[in-house]
Amino acid sequence: MASSPDVPSAGNTPENPESGSPPEAPQTTGTAGAERRGRVRARRAAVMAVPATLVAATLAVLTAQGALGVQFAISGMPFTVTATELNGTGFEQFGNLDNMAEGSPNAGDTGGQVLVVTSAIKNATLTKLCQSVDLGGTNLLITAGSGAEKVTASDLTTDSTELSGDAAFNNIEIGNDASTLTKAGVKGPIGVFSQQADTVRIAKLRQTNYATIAGVFKLPGLKLRFSESGC
Amino acid sequence: MLITVPDRPRLGPRLAFRGWRARRPFWGGLLLALGGGEILLTEKASLKVVMHIGMQGLAGYLLPTLMVLLGLLILFNPSQRLFYSITGVLLSLGTWLTSNLGGFFLGLLLGATGSCLAFGWLPDQEPRTGRRKRRRQARAAARAPAPKGAQGAA
Numbered sequence A: 001m002a003s004s005p006d007v008p009s010a011g012n013t014p015e016n017p018e019s020g021s022p023p024e025a026p027q028t029t030g031t032a033g034a035e036r037r038g039r040v041r042a043r044r045a046a047v048m049a050v051p052a053t054l055v056a057a058t059l060a061v062l063t064a065q066g067a068l069g070v071q072f073a074i075s076g077m078p079f080t081v082t083a084t085e086l087n088g089t090g091f092e093q094f095g096n097l098d099n100m101a102e103g104s105p106n107a108g109d110t111g112g113q114v115l116v117v118t119s120a121i122k123n124a125t126l127t128k129l130c131q132s133v134d135l136g137g138t139n140l141l142i143t144a145g146s147g148a149e150k151v152t153a154s155d156l157t158t159d160s161t162e163l164s165g166d167a168a169f170n171n172i173e174i175g176n177d178a179s180t181l182t183k184a185g186v187k188g189p190i191g192v193f194s195q196q197a198d199t200v201r202i203a204k205l206r207q208t209n210y211a212t213i214a215g216v217f218k219l220p221g222l223k224l225r226f227s228e229s230g231c
Numbered sequence B: 001m002l003i004t005v006p007d008r009p010r011l012g013p014r015l016a017f018r019g020w021r022a023r024r025p026f027w028g029g030l031l032l033a034l035g036g037g038e039i040l041l042t043e044k045a046s047l048k049v050v051m052h053i054g055m056q057g058l059a060g061y062l063l064p065t066l067m068v069l070l071g072l073l074i075l076f077n078p079s080q081r082l083f084y085s086i087t088g089v090l091l092s093l094g095t096w097l098t099s100n101l102g103g104f105f106l107g108l109l110l111g112a113t114g115s116c117l118a119f120g121w122l123p124d125q126e127p128r129t130g131r132r133k134r135r136r137q138a139r140a141a142a143r144a145p146a147p148k149g150a151q152g153a154a
Helices: A042-065 B013-022 B026-042 B047-053 B055-076 B078-098 B100-104 B106-120 B131-143
Strands: A037-040 A079-099 A113-127 A129-134 A139-144 A151-170 A173-177 A193-213 A216-218 A223-227 B121-125
Touching: A037 A042, A042 B078, A042 B106, A042 B121, A079 A151, A113 A193, B026 B055, B026 B078, B026 B100, B026 B106, B055 B078, B055 B106, B078 B100, B078 B106, B078 B121, B100 B106, B106 B121
Parallel strands: none
Antiparallel strands: A037 B121, A079 A113, A079 A129, A079 A193, A113 A151, A129 A139, A139 A223, A151 A193, A151 A216, A173 A193
């Protein structure tokens, strides 16, 4: 690393400092007066600071509007949810169509739309909840409710493409129009097949989801980590 | 490490550091390097994932690393500060896209501020004077028949 001390004449800066200080011919270092130091000229710094601020503000606004993708925008990626047991009251299920953000790279040839099954549960209790997203090479893993306290959620709505487990329903109605559902307070599109039940119990639940919405989602014993394997 | 021209007698370490600092945009370089370091600290993806994602992931590490490098170069090679600071500010702004929103904005702010300070720095300036004193001097210069450079301070 070659040190190159600045020679006193500002060799590489063509223009004079804007204050137009008279060029003091002899260097006066070491004299009793204050020494001459390098210093930041405010107006010179502003030449760069103003455009930089404008660009930073533009980036922030574009990102807020969603016009600009930032590195961790992963919307449109499916994630897996598993639980050893799900107990719920007020259950609805109907077909639906989810839309990704416009121009999402995950859209592929689907036109940004995913056909999903929407499951709504008024009040749900889950044991040993696990959620994982495949980020390519590694998984973002979230677990909760493995202790004595269980995961509880109200007005829980999930949009899934796959759902498996051992299910038991009470007072189930199959074949309703999705727009006439009453048990969980969510209504689907008109003319779509649906089913609803008073209570639901699913053991060994496994879902591939595109979205989860909940009014309240309590996750006791939450753990978030990266892992080699998913749920 | 620094073998500068011995233009002044040997001083104590504090005074020597003060002299060293006076000859380079110290805070500019330091802030730019710190900004890059902060962004690097916010990066959590392992190298394996970065290799998997490719150039997009690599850029997340590349830009803050270059920021640190430019900050150090500003400190140790201040005569090239214009190029370093312009590149530095562009990289700092670029990290918004590549590296966790510029290290959650903090690193971007540090880097951009440092670059601006380095850009605005000039060597060999008059000792700092207060605004009032400067105005008084300007008035005095305007009244007296000015020798040269009389358009004077703002």
